[in-house]
Amino acid sequence: MSNDAALKEPFESLDRQRLSAALGMWIFLASEVLFFGGMFLGMTIYRQIHPDAIMEAARETNVLFGSINTALLLISSVTMVLADKAAEKGLKSAVLAFLAATAALGLCFLVLKGFEYREDIHEHLVPGPDFKLHTPAAQLFFGFYWIMTGVHAVHLTIAIVAVSTYFVRIWRGGFPFEGSAALPVLGLYWHLVDIIWIFLYPLLYLGGRT
Amino acid sequence: MTDAAAIRSAEAKEPPSYLKAGRTVASWLTTTDHKRIALLYFGSITFFFFIGGAAATLIRLELISPEGRFFTNDGYNRLFTLHGVIMVWFFLVPSIPTTFGNFLLPLMVGAKDVAFPRLNLMSWYLNMAGGLLVLACLILGGVDTGWTFYTPFSSMFSNGYVVLAAAAVFVAGFSTIATGVNFIVTVHVLRAPGMTWFRLPLFVWTQYATAAVIVLATPVLAISLLLLMAERLFGLPIFDPAHGGDPVLFQHLFWFYSHPAVYIMVLPAFGVISEIVTCFSRRRIFGYTAMIWAILGIAVIGFFVWGHHMFVAGMSPFAALVFSFLSFVVAVPSAIKVFNWTFTLYRGQIYFEAPMIYALGFIGLFTTGGLSGLFTASLPIDVHVTDSYFVVAHFHYIMVGGSVSAFFGALHFWWPKITGRLAPDRWARFSAILMYFGFNFTFFPQFVMGYLGMNRRYHHYAPEFQIYHVTSSAGAAILAAAYLLPMGYLTWSLFYGRKAGDNPWGATGLEWQTTSPPPRENFVEQPRVDEGPYLYHPDQVAPFEEAPERRQQHDPQGKSDPTRAGMEE
Ligand SMILES: [Cu+2]
Numbered sequence: 001m002s003n004d005a006a007l008k009e010p011f012e013s014l015d016r017q018r019l020s021a022a023l024g025m026w027i028f029l030a031s032e033v034l035f036f037g038g039m040f041l042g043m044t045i046y047r048q049i050h051p052d053a054i055m056e057a058a059r060e061t062n063v064l065f066g067s068i069n070t071a072l073l074l075i076s077s078v079t080m081v082l083a084d085k086a087a088e089k090g091l092k093s094a095v096l097a098f099l100a101a102t103a104a105l106g107l108c109f110l111v112l113k114g115f116e117y118r119e120d121i122h123e124h125l126v127p128g129p130d131f132k133l134h135t136p137a138a139q140l141f142f143g144f145y146w147i148m149t150g151v152h153a154v155h156l157t158i159a160i161v162a163v164s165t166y167f168v169r170i171w172r173g174g175f176p177f178e179g180s181a182a183l184p185v186l187g188l189y190w191h192l193v194d195i196i197w198i199f200l201y202p203l204l205y206l207g208g209r210t
Numbered sequence: 211m212t213d214a215a216a217i218r219s220a221e222a223k224e225p226p227s228y229l230k231a232g233r234t235v236a237s238w239l240t241t242t243d244h245k246r247i248a249l250l251y252f253g254s255i256t257f258f259f260f261i262g263g264a265a266a267t268l269i270r271l272e273l274i275s276p277e278g279r280f281f282t283n284d285g286y287n288r289l290f291t292l293h294g295v296i297m298v299w300f301f302l303v304p305s306i307p308t309t310f311g312n313f314l315l316p317l318m319v320g321a322k323d324v325a326f327p328r329l330n331l332m333s334w335y336l337n338m339a340g341g342l343l344v345l346a347c348l349i350l351g352g353v354d355t356g357w358t359f360y361t362p363f364s365s366m367f368s369n370g371y372v373v374l375a376a377a378a379v380f381v382a383g384f385s386t387i388a389t390g391v392n393f394i395v396t397v398h399v400l401r402a403p404g405m406t407w408f409r410l411p412l413f414v415w416t417q418y419a420t421a422a423v424i425v426l427a428t429p430v431l432a433i434s435l436l437l438l439m440a441e442r443l444f445g446l447p448i449f450d451p452a453h454g455g456d457p458v459l460f461q462h463l464f465w466f467y468s469h470p471a472v473y474i475m476v477l478p479a480f481g482v483i484s485e486i487v488t489c490f491s492r493r494r495i496f497g498y499t500a501m502i503w504a505i506l507g508i509a510v511i512g513f514f515v516w517g518h519h520m521f522v523a524g525m526s527p528f529a530a531l532v533f534s535f536l537s538f539v540v541a542v543p544s545a546i547k548v549f550n551w552t553f554t555l556y557r558g559q560i561y562f563e564a565p566m567i568y569a570l571g572f573i574g575l576f577t578t579g580g581l582s583g584l585f586t587a588s589l590p591i592d593v594h595v596t597d598s599y600f601v602v603a604h605f606h607y608i609m610v611g612g613s614v615s616a617f618f619g620a621l622h623f624w625w626p627k628i629t630g631r632l633a634p635d636r637w638a639r640f641s642a643i644l645m646y647f648g649f650n651f652t653f654f655p656q657f658v659m660g661y662l663g664m665n666r667r668y669h670h671y672a673p674e675f676q677i678y679h680v681t682s683s684a685g686a687a688i689l690a691a692a693y694l695l696p697m698g699y700l701t702w703s704l705f706y707g708r709k710a711g712d713n714p715w716g717a718t719g720l721e722w723q724t725t726s727p728p729p730r731e732n733f734v735e736q737p738r739v740d741e742g743p744y745l746y747h748p749d750q751v752a753p754f755e756e757a758p759e760r761r762q763q764h765d766p767q768g769k770s771d772p773t774r775a776g777m778e779e
Contacts (some may be wrong), residue, residue, distance in 0.1 A: 009242075010322035010400065020325045020399045027391045031429045038433030038463050042448065050454050127446050127453075136447075137454035143446035147437065 006179035014179050021181035025188045032155075036196055039151070043144045043203065046137070053137035058208025060125055060132065061145065065116040066205035069109050070197065076105035077194045080163075084183045092170065095177060099167040102190065106160040113153060145204055152200060155193045162186055225729040227630065242327035243730055248313035249628075250334050251304065254341060258300035259693075261348075265293035267690060270652075270683040276676050278669035286669040287354035288370060294357025299379050300341055302609055303471060306478035307424075308337070308389055310620045311417045313628060315393060317721035317728065318414050320402025320737040325395040333388035340382030347374040356667065358468070361449040361460040365441040373442055376435040383428045383435075386474075390424035393417050402720070404739035408502070411719055411743045412495065415502050416481030419509040423470045423477070427513070431467035434460055458523055465516035473512045475609055476576075477505060479616030480547055483569050486623050487551050488744045489717040490566035491558025495744050497550045504543035504550075511540040518587055522596045530589055537587035544580050548573060563715075564638030568619030571646040572612055579607025582657065597667075600660030603653045611649050618645065618696065625700065626710030630726045633707060637699040645692035651685025718744055 011017040047054045083098035124132040126146070127139040166182055169175040177183060228245045231237070238246060269289055272280050281289060312330065316323050324330050347353060353370035355363060364372050397410070397418045410418075437448045438460065447453035449460045488495050495501060517525060517533030525533075551573055560566070582604040585591045595601060622642075625633050656664075659678035664671060671679070713722040724733050 009327065010316070010325070016399055020395050023398060024326060024329075024391050024395045027394055027425055028387070031387055031391075031425045034426055035429035035433050038430050039437070041463075042437070042459055045456070045459060046454070049456070053454070136452065139447045139453045140455055143440075143448050143453075143455075146444075146446055147440050147448070151436070 006176040006181075018179075018181040018184070021185045022188070025185045029188060029192050032192055036148075036151070036199075039144060039148050040199070040203070043141075043148075046140050046144070047207075050135075050137035050140065053133075053135040054141045055208050056135060057133060057138035057141035058204065060123070060142075061205050061208070062116055062119060063205045063209065065112055065119075066201055069112050069116075070201045072105050072109045072112070073194045073197050076102050076109075077191055079105065080187045080190045084187045087177045087183045090178050092177075095183075096167060096171055099163055099170070103160050103163045103167065106156055106163070110153060110156060110160075113149065148200055148204070152193070152196055155196070159186075159190050159193050163190070225731070225734065227725065227727040228730045229630075229727050231730045240331070242323070242331050244312050244316050244324050244327065244330060245628075245728065247330050247334055248309050248311075251308040251312060251337070254334070254337060255301050255305055255309065258296050258341065262293055262296035262301055263690065263693065265289055265296070267686065269293060270686040272669050273671075273679045274676075274683050276671050276673045276679075281669065283669070284354060287356075287667070288352035290667060291353050291356050291370075291375075292348060295353070295375055295379065296344060297609075298357055298471070298475075299382050300337075300344060302475045302613055303386055304337060304382075304389075305475075305613065305617050306482065306620060307386075307393070307417060307420055307474075308333075310413075310482065310624060311393065311420075311478060312389070314624065314721055315396060315414060315417055316400065317724065317732055318411050318719060319397060319400060320405055320720050320733065320739065321396060321400035322731050322733075324392045325399055326392050329388050330392055333385040333392070336385035336388065337382055340378045340380075340385060343374055343378035343381060347371045347378060350374070358464060359435070359438060359460075360464075361438060361441070361457045362451065365438050365449055373439050376439050380432055380435050380439075383432050386424050387428050390421035390428075393421035394425065397421075402737050402739055405720075406739075408499065409739055409742045411481075412484035412498070412501055412505070413478075413481035415505050416477045416484075419505045420474055420477045423474050423509050423512065427467045427470040427474070430463055431471075434463035434467070437463075458520070461520050461523055462516070465519045466513075469516040469519065470509075470512045472605070472608065473508055475613045477508065479572065479576075479613045480505065482616040482620040482623070483551060483572050485717070485719070486565045486569040486619055487554050487573075488746060489623075489715050490561045490563060490569070491555050492561075492746045493554050493558040493744075494746060494749075495550065496553035496556075497546070498742070498744070500546055501550055504546040507543040508540060511536060511543070515540050518592070521589060521592050534587055534589050534592075538584065541580060541584055541587070544576075548577055548580070562639070564633065564635055564642050565619045565623035565715075567639055567642035568615050568622065568645075571642060571649075572615040572619060575607050575611025575615060575646070575649060579604060579611055582607065595660055597665055598660035599656040599664045599666055602666050603656035603660060606653050606656070611653070615645065615649075618642070621696065621700075623715070624721075625703070626714045627721055627726045627728070629704055629707075630710050631703045631707030632710050632714060633696075633703045634699050637695065641692050641695040641699075644688060644695070648685050648688030648690075648692050652682050652689050653685070655679075655681045655685075718746065 007014050007017060011020070079098045079101040083095050083102060086094035086098060120126070124130050125142055127142050131139055131142070133139075163186060166175070166177075166186060170177050175182075228243055231243070232241070238250065241247060241250075268280075269286075272278060272286060272289075278286065312324070350371050353368070353372050353375040355368050355370065355372060355375075359372065359376060364376075397414060401410075440446045441448045441450065447455050449455045449457045451457060484495055484501065515533060515537045517529060518537045521530055521533075582600070586595060586601060586604055619642075622633055622638050625631070655678040659675045660666075662675070664675045664678070710726045712724065712726055714726075715722075720733075720737050720739070721728075723737060
């Protein structure tokens with residue numbers, strides 16, 4: 001397949017186009033880091049103000065779900081990289097297999113997260129009048145828990161949809177995956193979603209258990 | 211040569227303008243041409259400017275009498291909130307970048323388009339989605355928190371449509387982030403051969419710095435609004451003091467965005483003024499590199515001064531001292547810019563055409579706004595004037611006196627490039643002068659009454675302030691006329707204005723080397739650059755001093771035009 005098919009306006013060379021796509025994604029990731037940064041900042045401050053209450057609440061999260069999900073996301077990042085490498089070498093069936101594995105691992109994460117949410121609700125870990133713990137500030141921790149994991153899940157869903165879209169486009173043929181910057185750029189986004197979880201995991205699951 | 215061949219070669223020389231590249235509504239709504247997207251944005255921000263302006267008119271009407279005649283307390287709260295939200299996020303923040311930035315950035319760096327044309331179109335649709343949300347909020351009854359959405363009032367007590375308004379700003383924020391990403395990559399990757407970083411026009415530098423601020427500050431606004439919405443919708447305690455949460459944390463997050471947002475609004479204006487002042491004084495910009503470092507300095511230091519909005523909200527004396535000091539520091543690069551514009555005028559050959567009058571007005575108003583900013587940066591005065599009309603006057607001098615003047619200056623300066631027609635200069639000069647006086651009439655009294663103790667956001671006030679409020683409202687009427695006038699004569703010029711030609715002002719810059727209006731691809735041939743910007747005269751030589759034959763010529767508008775000469779008699 002010709003690489004020219006991947007070239008789009010306003011670019012005159014594929015290298016510049018790939019460079020632009022990667023640069024654009026890196027800049028967007030910087031933006032995303034500040035987006036999540038606001039939540040990490042809030043959590044850090046509240047941990048300083050109410051260390052005991054936050055620790056007490058942090059012991060209530062389910063570390064088993066959290067650990068399995070961490071493993072799933074780490075593996076999915078590996079398959080994402082492999083898909084990208086396979087695309088560079090033009091191995092279509094390998095690209096498809098690795099993309100499918102990536103999306104499937106992401107989906108498993110979401111399903112497990114759903115089970116975890118169900119258990120959290122069951123255990124009255126949703127802030128409100130019948131919250132499980134009686135220290136008021138313990139609810140702050142779970143306020144952040146729900147928002148942070150929720151926003152992360154939204155990001156992961158977007159990433160899964162994007163991976164699946166490219167899976168379909170490559171599978172149908174006609175998508176110039178060798179020359180296109182789509183997979184490396186998609187990979188960058190996927191890894192960001194993974195890295196954010198790597199920060200969330202100790203913050204939400206391990207912090208209370210030291 | 212046969213006739214057909216002659217026609218073909220003529221067509222090859224002059225490709226159709228971007229305006230003629232497609233005439234259906236669909237061709238506009240699905241365009242990826244940065245110039246057309248700029249015009250889509252022109253339409254939407256003009257619309258929001260007049261909605262926000264209508265709210266301002268009602269506010270000034272209400273304040274004529276001290277008893278608050280027309281609105282309930284709640285209605286008045288909703289009115290100024292609407293004015294703030296719409297003017298900040300749906301006019302000022304997108305104003306210059308999405309219109310002139312979109313239109314000019316690729317032209318100025320010599321590119322065919324921005325780096326991601328489809329993302330550019332998507333940003334307009336996101337902006338429209340945000341706009342629809344804010345209109346829905348307005349129609350349903352509005353929101354009463356003030357544009358700052360302070361918790362815990364916004365998250366727990368307000369009975370307005372807070373979530374709708376916050377969602378509108380949230381969505382619009384992503385639209386500006388998309389524009390920011392696009393601009394940064396465009397400047398990095400798509401500069402024409404020979405267009406080095408230190409040959410870029412200052413307008414491009416300001417767009418670049420603005421884009422960086424947008425990309426790094428807007429997500430923090432997004433997350434603070436998201437936390438606010440989560441607290442209001444789902445009762446998650448985030449800023450709730452009853453659960454040990456801290457409402458001041460919201461203020462920190464909010465101002466971490468909203469102070470840099472001032473620079474999102476005013477840096478592009480700096481770029482516009484640099485282009486206009488050099489062109490109409492036929493001088494190179496004074497201190498080009500200093501200007502660039504000032505732009506970057508403002509962008510960076512601007513991130514570390516947010517605390518000056520919270521001196522009375524409770525912070526340690528040490529923190530207050532640091533924020534106060536840094537707020538003084540950030541004024542230095544702004545002052546460098548003002549001095550450099552003035553030095554550019556020095557020994558220049560100044561033409562008082564409409565864009566220049568707007569630009570000179572900008573310098574005066576921005577300086578006043580900036581100096582009053584130093585008052586509010588110093589702790590004792592800030593405590594005295596906090597939440598008073600002094601602060602209202604201060605930021606209106608920067609945002610309206612500064613940014614809006616620059617917007618109108620840019621509109622008149624690049625109007626011939628965008629439309630191919632010249633605006634009638636006498637009308638334009640008249641409305642520029644009218645805007646300057648109308649503005650000062652409106653806002654200078656607010657400095658005085660604010661210092662004397664008139665609180666902002668109140669529509670009942672002590673009768674001794676009435677004289678200031680009446681003056682201010684009278685000025686607002688003049689200002690409104692000055693904003694409406696261009697609507698009339700610019701529309702007129704679309705049909706009857708003189709044809710502009712490629713470069714009516716004799717300006718430097720790649721955008722003036724292509725046709726007016728430019729073709730879809732911007733340039734017939736890829737431009738090449740081998741010299742710096744603003745070469746209005748040979749190096750180190752002032753106009754009128756030496757080598758007059760070597761300086762770039764400029765025809766004052768109308769002088770050589772027989773039809774206009776007739777009109778003046
Ligand atoms: Cu500020």
